[in-house]
Each structure stands twice: as structure tokens, then as C-alpha cells.
Amino acid sequence: MHFEETVMGFLLDHQERHHRTHHFLILMDALISAAKHIEHFYLTGALKGNTGLAGSVNVQGEDVFRMDQIAQEITIHHLRTSRRVIYAVSEESEEIVPINPDGRYFVYFDPLDGSSNVPHGLPVGFMFGVARKSLEGEEDNHLRAGKDYIAAGMFVIPTGTFTLALKDAGAWRFHLDETMEFVRPTRILLPENRKNWELSFNSANRHAYSKGVQNWITNNESKYAFRYIGALAADFHRTLSNGGMFMYPAIVNHPDPRKNRPEGKLRLMYEASVVAFICSEAGGAAIGETGNPILNVQPKGPHQRSALYVGSKPLVEDITQSLAIPNPPVQ
Ligand code: AHM
Ligand code: MG
Numbered sequence: 001m002h003f004e005e006t007v008m009g010f011l012l013d014h015q016e017r018h019h020r021t022h023h024f025l026i027l028m029d030a031l032i033s034a035a036k037h038i039e040h041f042y043l044t045g046a047l048k049g050n051t052g053l054a055g056s057v058n059v060q061g062e063d064v065f066r067m068d069q070i071a072q073e074i075t076i077h078h079l080r081t082s083r084r085v086i087y088a089v090s091e092e093s094e095e096i097v098p099i100n101p102d103g104r105y106f107v108y109f110d111p112l113d114g115s116s117n118v119p120h121g122l123p124v125g126f127m128f129g130v131a132r133k134s135l136e137g138e139e140d141n142h143l144r145a146g147k148d149y150i151a152a153g154m155f156v157i158p159t160g161t162f163t164l165a166l167k168d169a170g171a172w173r174f175h176l177d178e179t180m181e182f183v184r185p186t187r188i189l190l191p192e193n194r195k196n197w198e199l200s201f202n203s204a205n206r207h208a209y210s211k212g213v214q215n216w217i218t219n220n221e222s223k224y225a226f227r228y229i230g231a232l233a234a235d236f237h238r239t240l241s242n243g244g245m246f247m248y249p250a251i252v253n254h255p256d257p258r259k260n261r262p263e264g265k266l267r268l269m270y271e272a273s274v275v276a277f278i279c280s281e282a283g284g285a286a287i288g289e290t291g292n293p294i295l296n297v298q299p300k301g302p303h304q305r306s307a308l309y310v311g312s313k314p315l316v317e318d319i320t321q322s323l324a325i326p327n328p329p330v331q
Pocket of ligand 1: 248266
């Protein structure tokens with residue numbers, strides 16, 4: 001028989017080797033338990049009538065699905081019982097959620113990302129970033145930039161895959177086994193060979209991107225395969241494995257100017273910074289609309305949005321040149 005190393009064994013070893021506390025393990029256990037519960041409900045979503053709308057709108061003014069609410073309840077429950085979290089920021093809660101003033105961590109999460117896939121039972125993400133409270137001196141700010149996260153991860157639900165990045169210790173992928181354990185830690189490094197590189201973006205929006213981005217797409221799209229699942233965790237999972245770039249550029253040239261999103265669509269704290277952190281640990285890069293590194297962006301609010309270009313460094317560096325040119329003509 002063949003047995004695999006579990007995520008908890010991997011993390012215990014990691015903490016011990018770096019002379020770290022057990023607090024982070026308890027937090028990770030809570031997040032992994034939450035993911036397994038969400039996965040369980042998602043798998044039976046259609047049968048139990050849970051794939052529809054909940055009848056309310058969230059902080060972004062978007063329709064909330066019943067599954068969004070279930071995933072939110074599950075995650076908050078596990079974070080509370082861990083007793084290790086001070087505050088949580090969730091896409092599903094307008095206010096920052098106070099959890100335990102004696103806790104040690106801040107958790108930023110989207111319990112079910114990729115709403116358009118929910119009615120179909122297709123892949124969605126449970127994404128999270130973790131920052132630690134200041135252990136010396138006064139606590140300055142619980143809304144941290146990605147460079148101050150200590151870990152970030154994403155579960156692609158219901159596929160049983162989990163990617164976890166630990167500060168300065170790499171990005172790792174795990175798979176769910178038949179006993180519902182995440183096992184087989186496998187280091188993820190973006191492949192340098194361009195053979196399998198892919199581009200991923202919502203092509204329906206391409207004429208609404210800045211002229212620089214439109215030109216870049218025209219000049220580069222034929223060199224790579226194109227894939228788009230419509231859920232960040234799932235699309236970025238492919239980018240990490242195959243190399244290439246995922247992007248959700250700012251919408252600045254929409255025929256209906258009211259539909260422009262100059263600040264981007266994705267949320268900084270629990271979407272863009274999470275994949276930027278994972279990508280950086282996998283040897284890649286992530287920037288926003290002005291070519292600024294996502295990891296350096298200090299959030300001004302919990303639900304701040306951001307444009308996002310994330311993936312293999314050569315592509316991210318290359319598109320930076322196009323972002324720098326103020327509205328050049330489309331070639
Ligand atoms: P959501 O939080 O409402 O689900 O939106 C985030 C999702 C991302 O997972 C995905 O990358 C993107 O929105 C897809 O947007 P679009 O449908 O505009 O292509
Ligand atoms: Mg989301």
C-alpha cells in the first residue's frame with residue numbers, strides 16, 4: 001500500500017523546522033475544515049436546491065447565491081471555533097467581522113468565488129489570505145497589503161485541489177484523498193518553458209480594455225492557447241500549472257460609460273492579493289493597471305477593487321510596457 005504525507009503533517013514539520021508556534025496550525029485546520037464542508041455542500045447543491053439565488057444583494061451590489069451564504073456561515077463558524085482570529089474580512093459581509101480580540105491573525109476571504117459557475121455546479125474558489133497581528137508595539141492596521149500576508153491559499157471546489165503559499169517557503173499543491181485528507185505536498189513553480197503557456201481573460205471585454213492592453217492582446221494572442229473558466233481560483237490554477245498570464249484589466253472603453261470599471265473588478269484583499277502572493281511564491285509576478293506590484297498595494301478599505309495581471313514574469317513584465325503608454329492608438 002502507498003501512503004501520502006498529509007497537509008497537517010507537512011505544516012507541523014514546517015512550523016517545527018522554523019521554530020514557530022502551533023497557533024497557525026490551528027488556524028489552518030479551521031480553514032481546511034471549512035473548505036471540506038463547503039465542498040460537501042457544493043457537491044450536493046443541485047440535489048438539495050442550494051444552487052439558486054438567496055434573494056439578497058451583497059456589499060458589491062451583486063446577487064447573493066444560497067451557496068454564498070452557506071459557505072460564509074461555514075467559514076465564520078470554523079474561524080470562531082479556532083479562537084485564533086481577531087478580525088475577518090469576507091466578500092459576503094459589508095462590515096469587518098470581529099471574531100476574538102485575543103486572537104492572533106487577520107483572515108481575508110471569499111468563501112465562494114466565481115458566482116456565475118454556481119448554478120451549473122462548475123468550479124468555484126474558496127480563497128483566503130492570512131496576516132498576523134503586530135507582535136511588537138501597537139497594532140497599526142488590520143487591513144494589510146499582500147506583502148504582509150504570512151500565507152494565502154485557494155481551494156478549487158469541488159475538484160479537491162488546494163494550493164497554499166507560505167511566506168518565503170514556496171507554493172504547494174495538495175489533493176483530496178478518499179478519506180477527505182489533503183495529501184501529497186507538491187512544490188509549484190511556474191514553468192519557464194513557454195510551450196504550454198496560456199492566456200486567460202474574459203474576451204468579451206477586450207474592446208473595453210485600455211488601448212495599450214488591446215494592442216498587447218492583438219500582438220500576443222496567437223502565441224498562446226486561451227482558456228477561461230470564469231472563476232479566478234480555477235483559471236489561476238491553470239496559470240500556475242502551465243504558465244502564462246491571467247488578467248482582469250480595468251474596463252475603461254465600454255460603449256456604455258456607466259459600465260466602465262477603471263478600478264478593476266476583482267477585490268484586492270481576498271482575490272487579487274491572494275493570487276499575487278501565491279504567484280510570487282511560485283516565481284511569478286502580479287501587477288495592477290499602472291504596472292504597480294499588487295503585493296505593495298495598501299488597502300484603504302476591506303472591499304477595495306483592483307485590476308489584475310498575474311502569472312509568468314516575462315509576460316507580466318512585457319504587458320507592463322503597454323500599461324505605461326497612455327492610451328496609444330489601437331494598431
Ligand atoms: P464574484 O466574486 O462575483 O464571483 O466575481 C469574481 C469572479 C472571479 O472569480 C472571476 O475571475 C471573475 O469574477 C469573472 O468575471 P467575469 O464573469 O466578468 O468574466
Ligand atoms: Mg469573489
